[in-house]
Amino acid sequence: MDLVDIGVNLAHRRFNTDREAVIRRAAEAGVRRMVITGTSVAASRAAVALARERPGVFFATAGIHPHEASTASDAALLEISELARSPGVRAIGECGLDFDRDFSPRSAQEAAFEAQLELACTLKLPVFLHERAAHDRFVSILGRFRLRLSRAVIHCFTGDARELDACLALDLHVGITGWICDERRGLGLRSIVSKVPADRLMIETDAPFLTPPQAHTPGRRNEPAFLTHVLDAVAQATGRPAEQVATETTQTAELFFGLLPVDFHPPPP
Numbered sequence: 001m002d003l004v005d006i007g008v009n010l011a012h013r014r015f016n017t018d019r020e021a022v023i024r025r026a027a028e029a030g031v032r033r034m035v036i037t038g039t040s041v042a043a044s045r046a047a048v049a050l051a052r053e054r055p056g057v058f059f060a061t062a063g064i065h066p067h068e069a070s071t072a073s074d075a076a077l078l079e080i081s082e083l084a085r086s087p088g089v090r091a092i093g094e095c096g097l098d099f100d101r102d103f104s105p106r107s108a109q110e111a112a113f114e115a116q117l118e119l120a121c122t123l124k125l126p127v128f129l130h131e132r133a134a135h136d137r138f139v140s141i142l143g144r145f146r147l148r149l150s151r152a153v154i155h156c157f158t159g160d161a162r163e164l165d166a167c168l169a170l171d172l173h174v175g176i177t178g179w180i181c182d183e184r185r186g187l188g189l190r191s192i193v194s195k196v197p198a199d200r201l202m203i204e205t206d207a208p209f210l211t212p213p214q215a216h217t218p219g220r221r222n223e224p225a226f227l228t229h230v231l232d233a234v235a236q237a238t239g240r241p242a243e244q245v246a247t248e249t250t251q252t253a254e255l256f257f258g259l260l261p262v263d264f265h266p267p268p269p
């Protein structure tokens with residue numbers, strides 16, 4: 001099996017003591033490539049550094065999460081722009097709006113979101129998007145940029161049918177996490193995920209967060225090896241074989257992020 005985890009916080013401190021073992025378990029589970037999420041300047045630096053260590057296996061995003069939007073100074077955005085020019089960076093983000101926790105003022109979130117959308121348009125990179133409890137405002141802002149953006153994925157989608165329809169109308173790709181594995185919280189998502197066209201559906205762990213309940217792991221830490229639980233839940237919800245969903249989501253990730261097929265071997269110098 002060949003899977004791509006399109007959203008993993010592999011540079012997170014919770015992986016500091018056993019990162020190599022986590023990577024090995026992921027490979028053993030068939031998770032052979034990962035897109036490491038940048039959520040701040042520091043996290044984006046770390047994601048880029050990991051992508052440089054294993055080119056062709058690790059890739060990165062560069063961005064400022066809405067929780068960190070109050071740190072999105074001109075200098076911070078300039079550094080994100082510079083990091084985004086690194087070869088391993090395949091998207092701008094994680095960026096967007098989070099009115100659920102409001103860790104940064106909403107005005108700062110909107111300003112940082114718009115700045116990063118503009119950067120993605122300028123660099124012709126896809127965007128890796130976050131939205132919580134801010135759907136209408138999120139769609140309104142994104143809609144002004146959508147025609148100029150190459151591609152966009154709504155990361156960790158957990159919304160309802162109306163919100164999914166709006167995302168699909170904006171030609172967004174959709175990232176599904178372990179939320180769908182939760183028999184309590186994920187029921188609504190299970191009932192609508194089949195509406196996502198196969199060529200716009202991708203899977204992710206968001207590790208170390210959003211651990212699937214089926215993964216019995218010390219401290220409830222999620223890791224990329226548990227992407228198989230997401231795969232199985234999506235397969236069950238869509239009525240398609242897991243092998244088919246694996247192939248489809250991997251091919252979609254390859255096209256979206258510009259990844260080379262995993263069996264690609266560069267020619268000798």
